[in-house]
Amino acid sequence: MAKRKTEAREYVWLQCSETGDLNYRTSVNVRGGLPEELKSGLKKYSPSLRKHTVHKIKRK
Numbered sequence: 001m002a003k004r005k006t007e008a009r010e011y012v013w014l015q016c017s018e019t020g021d022l023n024y025r026t027s028v029n030v031r032g033g034l035p036e037e038l039k040s041g042l043k044k045y046s047p048s049l050r051k052h053t054v055h056k057i058k059r060k
Contacts, residue, residue, distance in 0.1 A: 014055035016046045022058060023047065 008031040014024040024044055028034060034057070041054040 010059075013058045013060060014042065014044060015058040016044075016049075017041065017054045017056055019046060019048050019053075021046065021048060024055065028057075 008029055009027045010030045011025055011027050013022040014026060015022050023046060028038060038057055041056045043052045044055040045051070046053045046055075
Protein backbone atom coordinates (compact mmCIF):
# COMPACT_ATOMS: atom_id res chain seq x y z
CA MET A 1 0.00 0.00 0.00
CA ALA A 2 1.41 3.40 -0.98
CA LYS A 3 2.05 6.07 1.63
CA ARG A 4 0.05 9.25 1.45
CA LYS A 5 1.90 12.44 0.56
CA THR A 6 0.20 14.41 3.33
CA GLU A 7 2.02 12.55 6.10
CA ALA A 8 5.09 14.78 5.76
CA ARG A 9 2.99 17.95 6.10
CA GLU A 10 1.80 19.67 9.23
CA TYR A 11 -0.74 22.46 9.75
CA VAL A 12 0.53 25.58 11.52
CA TRP A 13 -1.02 28.95 12.35
CA LEU A 14 0.46 32.29 11.32
CA GLN A 15 0.31 34.74 14.22
CA CYS A 16 0.48 38.51 13.78
CA SER A 17 3.53 39.92 15.55
CA GLU A 18 1.76 43.19 16.45
CA THR A 19 -1.72 42.10 17.62
CA GLY A 20 -1.12 38.42 18.45
CA ASP A 21 -4.11 37.30 16.37
CA LEU A 22 -4.02 33.94 14.62
CA ASN A 23 -5.10 35.06 11.17
CA TYR A 24 -3.97 32.30 8.79
CA ARG A 25 -3.62 28.51 8.82
CA THR A 26 -1.30 26.84 6.35
CA SER A 27 0.40 23.50 5.84
CA VAL A 28 4.18 23.20 5.83
CA ASN A 29 6.52 20.40 4.88
CA VAL A 30 8.18 19.18 8.09
CA ARG A 31 10.49 16.75 6.36
CA GLY A 32 13.84 18.44 5.79
CA GLY A 33 13.14 21.35 8.15
CA LEU A 34 11.25 24.58 7.69
CA PRO A 35 12.18 27.01 4.94
CA GLU A 36 14.04 30.15 6.03
CA GLU A 37 11.26 32.44 4.81
CA LEU A 38 8.83 30.86 7.27
CA LYS A 39 11.24 31.05 10.19
CA SER A 40 11.84 34.76 9.72
CA GLY A 41 8.15 35.53 9.13
CA LEU A 42 5.84 36.38 6.26
CA LYS A 43 4.23 39.72 5.40
CA LYS A 44 0.49 39.01 5.47
CA TYR A 45 -2.60 41.20 5.75
CA SER A 46 -3.92 41.80 9.27
CA PRO A 47 -7.66 42.55 9.12
CA SER A 48 -7.79 44.14 12.58
CA LEU A 49 -5.02 46.64 11.74
CA ARG A 50 -6.00 46.89 8.05
CA LYS A 51 -2.37 46.73 6.90
CA HIS A 52 0.34 44.19 6.10
CA THR A 53 2.37 43.01 9.09
CA VAL A 54 4.89 40.24 9.82
CA HIS A 55 3.28 36.92 10.75
CA LYS A 56 5.30 34.16 12.44
CA ILE A 57 4.64 30.44 12.87
CA LYS A 58 2.62 29.35 15.89
CA ARG A 59 2.03 25.65 16.53
CA LYS A 60 -0.99 24.74 18.60
